[in-house]
Amino acid sequence: MDNCQSVEDSQTKEDSETVDDSETGLECDASDEYPASFLQRLHEFRSEGHLVDVTLCAEGKEIPCHRLVLSAFAEYFQSMFSGAHSESKKDKIEIGGVSAEALQLLVDIAYTSKFTVTTDNVQSLYEAANMLQVEHVEASCEDFLTGRLRPDTCLATWVFAHKVSNTYLSDMARSFALKFFEEVWTAEDFLDLPVEFLKMYISDDELHVKKEEEVIEAVMLWVKHDFEERQTHLKGLLEFVRFSQVDQDYLKNIMDTDKEFAEIPGIKELMKNQSSQARSCQIFQGEILLLGGITDGEDRHGIESTKPNCDMYRLDAHCSCVDNTPLLRSLHDSEGIAACVVNNDVIVTGGSKSLSQAWRYRPSDNSWTKLGSLRKKRYRHGMAVLQGKVYVVGGVNDEIRFSDPERIFSHHHRVFREETEVYNELTDSWHMVAPLQQAVSSFGITTCCQKIYVFGGHTLRNGTSVVQCYDHTQNVWAFVTPSPYTLQDIKACTVNTKIYLVGGNLDQVLCYDPCEDLYEEMAKPIVVWESASATVCGSEIFITGGNDDDYFCHTSPGSCMVQCYNVNNDTMIRVPDLPISLWGHISVTIPKL
Template sequence: HILWATGAFVCFWRHIVTLKKRANTCEGMARRKKRGTWKTLNSWCNSLHTSSMFTAISHADVTCRKMEGYLRSRQLCDVILVAGERRIPAHRLVLSSVSDYFAAMFTSDVREAKQDEVKMEGVDPDALWVLVQYAYTGRLELREDTIESLLSASCLLQLSPVIQACCSFLMKQLHPSNCLGICSYADAQGCHDLQRAANAYTMDHFLEVVGGQEFLLLPVEEMERLLTSDEINVSNEETVVTSLLTWVRHDTDTRQPLLPLLLAHIRLPLLQPQFLADLESNPLLRDSVECQRLLMEGMKYHLLPQHQPLLQSPRTRPRKATVGAMFAVGGMDATKGATSIEQYCLRRDTWRQVATMSGRRLQFGVAVLDGRLYVVGGRDGLKTLNTVECYNPHSKTWSVMPPMSTHRHGLGVAVLEGPMYAVGGHDGWSYLSTVERWDPQARQWSFVASMATPRSTVGVAVLNGKLYAVGGRDGSSCLRSVECFDPHTNRWSGCAPMAKRRGGVGVATWHGFLYAIGGHDAPASSLASRLSDCVERYDPKTDVWTAVAPMSISRDAVGVCLLGDRLYAVGGYDGQVYLNTVEAYDPQTNEWTQRTNLDVRGHAGTIKYVLFIIVRN
């Protein structure tokens, strides 16, 4: 009886547990809801019926591997590509999903769309097989011995990722011995990025390229393209002429008659007179009337320097690499003087920092003498300086030079017939009219004749053997007046005044003209002070100033320099902020164009009193 009772109790208890479990199901809860209990469970039941998305992470890889397996076992293939003697089975869907060429073929109403076999004309069979495998795997091997056939096939099949990969591979293989061939090949394939890269490499390494076999085998059209380029990286035009004559001598009979055509692209007026004279008697040139005419044009440019402004042509425009280097020295950042020196690459329109000054200077003078950069005077924020530093851009070293006799900031500096002149400025107490001359042989400073007018923030330039002092401030006002110094008579004489008063003016010369650029017309303390975007040009033959195209913005204390055949205006102050912007003036078109801004690490957009100089190659 006891055992029976115990068993009955256990069965009863299991029944109770089962009922409880059943009560927790949706069915049980629904019954309770009908009885008015657990009314809130309706939403819980509904939540059990919401949908979810499942994504197989490796689905694409698995599918592609299966398709690759079908390719290798030739299962489910619905097209055969025929290239030469090779027959390559494939799946239209796979080919169309990868190649725009095949997509257009198989989805349009053309004959090939319905054919079981498609002939692939002009495609290397091995390259086609590699690309078909790529369509299934997304992988391929790039090798020097197959890269060209692979790129050609990729261009035909419009496989953009493969084209980019092949071009990147070839860019890394560029060498003076192959860059011309790669450039020509890229042009034929329509690979413009590769063509530009190969062409840029050719220009950068021109001296090495001309010593290779590819250069000697260039067709005349490619030779002509080379000679017309401004981008050739040579230090002088004589190098280009020598390269041309080397190319002609490689096949004299065929190429000598082409010399008049090709010589017309040489910048003959920029050759040294002695080099021109030697060319005149060169056996390759002396019997050609047209060649002799071109050589005479170059000689005329040297014999009539006063007429050079009228003789400008594409042959008088220097190649970018032959004009030397331009440097921006120091400047003014947001709170103090900058010490950086940046070099401008005309060929790439870029700036890079190359050096720093030993200390901070403001309103100093800069000039180039014997290939070295001289930083003269200025102020360090507390006092006016008479110190001079010299920077060698080749060894990238600084040296301390003997100081001036007078402390000067706001001075102008220029080199005239060997010596360097420090003109005017302010000594911390008064405006200066005195001028000192640095003799590089004696390594000492000496005074020369003083100007008629004290001038600080003066613009200084050399033109036709004379030193010009333009504008500036005399303590009470900004000046319109201009003086010029003759080193042979040690005398200053007056010139026609400018139309506008200009302190902080930038000056430079171009083909017999003097340009005055920017500045301000009154001291900053004056409420009437205005900054200028105006540019004036002085003709010493007529003693007349003429207004030319203004800059895009007003610039006070602007740095100005001639680089090649353009005047560059950089930095300055526009009345609100210091500037790091650059613009260039073309005197032949009377137009200003924007150039790349200074780099000015750490304080971009805050440049003032930047001075520009040229170091010739």
């Protein structure tokens, strides 16, 4: 018999005299087949009208079903049928506030456990699940909406999330709209935005605008879409424009050519009396470089596998790929390289193949130059720039140790580096400075408040929560307050005077304030971010790629994704995907050429 095994059915007697081996039983487990067959029978009972004892009604539609099934499905119905409510004795119950289609879909889910969220049904299904307290359906709808934030959908999602009081979804949709203003205000949905939301939108300091003139253009487009109804809002909307940031020739031209604009009561005074405050989050003028790592591929038999990423990708401030070029051959298949930016150039060091090599990449002419070799071989190390100087810190090196004098047998021995090296531009050489207090690899490293910080990392035995700080004026590393968590494979990013830790084994952004010596938990990631990379662009941190599976075996759905964390409003949004799946790579930010 399937799913069964023989067991002794022993009978304990007083004084434990004997056990009768002749009596046996069968312990059976049908958990693989039973739930599906049970649901199927319930579904058939409903279809046949067998034992149905209640009818739900919405918008004139009647849905016969079983109280017991509904009670097991949602606490809302359990409470309704418990006896304390009048509905517990009614044969027909009107469910107000939900559409007939959504109610039918929820009842179908109760009997089948299966459902499909679509663009057409997501809002009505979410509202029904929210009202009837079906949390797993509500969560699926939220995931659907957050995963499909686009310039042409984010405003509608923002308005809807506000309507259903979903603060998390509302913040994400609003942040997405703020970041992609240029694409959002030219999308068709912009014209349907309620005026109170438009005011919140254009008044936000985090609005990403290349030129303030675009805000005026957006307001005028929205008003003229239904001028008779919306003209009364025009002056109130323009009060949120930062006129001091608008080109005077543009203002003169629009006053001469746009009758509706010129005839706004008090428009001249409005243009003169604006403060000089610019928006705090202008579009970052720079690019992101992605180097190294692992991507999808096929082995020589055509079977899906992984392969080293041998290209360097260049992304704009919206994370759209603008170019890709072959990576330096010496860096191919080299795990654990490190990189940093100094004087607009990228310095790359180490790696499992190059170990002690150092290179300078000049984005201005797409050229590579070999630098003087490191004093120590290393990979999975870190780099930072302090006072214009490049520092190389920590890492590991697999050294060969011979087992006998004739060197016939050997084995690899992993050496954790504590040494710190600094590059001398004049002599093209590296020299040693104070070593780390504790040797680590695969750690987070950044410069903040004129000091270098190293967070966590791997040690010989396990991960660590220690945090080490380098003071160049004293040439000394010292321990500071440790992280509240063990930190492995994380990235450290500095924005203003705070450090933000992302990726690796963290399940939220962790903010460290060196001045206050305090840690604070911030937003959670949208997708897995193990083996991801991170880099800072303005007040935003771009977290690229990642993998939640074995490092060299399988890719994960998040390996193409890019998450953007805004430190000013503590929101994490998903932006356009990478052109390839990628993990275990390095990302750096360079000024726009």
